[in-house]
Amino acid sequence: MKILVPIDRSHRDGVVLPYSTTAARAFGASITVVHVLPARKAIMPGALKEAEAYASAVSAGLRESGIETESIVRRGDPATTIVVVVEETKADLIVMASRGRSGIGKMMLGSVGDAVLTNCGKPVLLLNESVPTILSDENVRKQSAYLATVIWNRQVRGLCTPEEAQIELATLAASGLNRDVLISSYEGLVEVGGTPFDWLDIDFQVNTLRQFLPQEVNGTLQSDGISAADTAADAAAEEQAA
Numbered sequence: 001m002k003i004l005v006p007i008d009r010s011h012r013d014g015v016v017l018p019y020s021t022t023a024a025r026a027f028g029a030s031i032t033v034v035h036v037l038p039a040r041k042a043i044m045p046g047a048l049k050e051a052e053a054y055a056s057a058v059s060a061g062l063r064e065s066g067i068e069t070e071s072i073v074r075r076g077d078p079a080t081t082i083v084v085v086v087e088e089t090k091a092d093l094i095v096m097a098s099r100g101r102s103g104i105g106k107m108m109l110g111s112v113g114d115a116v117l118t119n120c121g122k123p124v125l126l127l128n129e130s131v132p133t134i135l136s137d138e139n140v141r142k143q144s145a146y147l148a149t150v151i152w153n154r155q156v157r158g159l160c161t162p163e164e165a166q167i168e169l170a171t172l173a174a175s176g177l178n179r180d181v182l183i184s185s186y187e188g189l190v191e192v193g194g195t196p197f198d199w200l201d202i203d204f205q206v207n208t209l210r211q212f213l214p215q216e217v218n219g220t221l222q223s224d225g226i227s228a229a230d231t232a233a234d235a236a237a238e239e240q241a242a
Contacts, residue, residue: 001027001028001029001030001092001093002029002030002031002032002089002090002091002092002093003020003023003024003029003030003031003032003091003092003093003094003095004031004032004034004082004085004086004089004091004093004094004095005017005020005031005032005033005034005094005095005096006033006034006035006036006078006082006094006096006112006116007033007034007035007054007055007058008035008036008078009035009051009054010179011129011179011180012097012129013058013173013174013179014173014177014178014179014180015097015127015129016095016096016097016127017058017062017173017174017176018176019095019127020095021062021065021067021176023093023095024062024067025066025067029092029093030067030068030069030070031062031067031068031069031070032069032070032071032072032085032089032091033055033058033059033062033069033070033071033072034055034071034072034073034074034081034082034085035051035052035054035055035071035072035073035074036073036074036075036076036077036078036081036082037051037073037074037075037076038075038076038077038078039075039076039077048073048075051073052071052073053163053166053167053170054166054167054170055071055072055073056071056167057167057168057170057171057174058071058170058171058173058174059071059174060171061170061171061172061173061174061175062174064171065175072085072089078112079112079115079116079119080115080119082094082112082116082120083116083119083120086120086121086122091122092122092123093122093123093124093125094116094120094122094123094124094125095125095127096112096113096116096124096125096126096127097113097126097127097128097129098111098113098114098126098127098128098129113126140176140177140178141178141181142204143177143208143211143212144172144177144178144179144181144182144185145181145182145185146204146205146208147172147177147182147208147212147213148169148181148182148183148185148186148189149185149186149189150209150213150216151165151168151169151172151186152165152186152189152190154216165186169182169183169186172212172213175212177212
């Protein structure tokens with residue numbers, strides 16, 4: 001089974017990607033993410049490169065979670081291009097987010113999702129972007145804000161470039177975190193700076209890093225005054241308790 005997931009670097013990605021990931025695991029399916037740049041955006045300097053980097057990061061994040069994934073970036077009318085890609089990839093299901101309009105508003109304004117649903121010969125699952133999802137969970141918002149500070153701190157220490165930081169944020173968003181919180185928290189730190197870890201308890205930091213950035217656990221916490229021995233002791237205690 002092949003699932004096609006259109007993405008557009010908006011909060012809608014935070015709706016469709018977690019749902020598609022769950023579906024892919026349940027059915028043993030692969031995922032193809034497609035990012036279509038409308039003509040008015042494609043002419044902007046660096047737009048295509050940024051789109052490719054984002055789609056590649058999303059795809060990489062899904063692969064790291066064990067899902068077979070590929071990414072496609074095209075220019076053109078989004079709805080028309082998505083229908084073409086469906087045929088090219090022989091997708092079995094398309095998962096998109098709709099704006100949740102109804103009645104006259106929906107008839108007048110329409111949406112890319114509506115157009116794909118009308119013109120595509122394959123099943124199209126439209127998720128209402130206005131319906132609260134797992135991403136609205138307060139713990140997920142806290143995790144997203146915290147991990148944005150981790151990425152920002154890595155950049156400040158010269159361990160990654162701004163471009164690499166953006167790719168890392170996109171990968172985290174594809175892992176089920178809140179993209180809007182990730183980006184806004186990161187951009188806020190870039191603009192005004194700040195102390196990254198003084199507002200969260202150490203257990204929350206350790207558990208969040210172990211879940212999303214296990215390679216960062218020792219380095220990040222040592223920079224905040226927590227030793228590797230402390231984190232190792234915590235891990236051993238958890239294993240013994242389990």
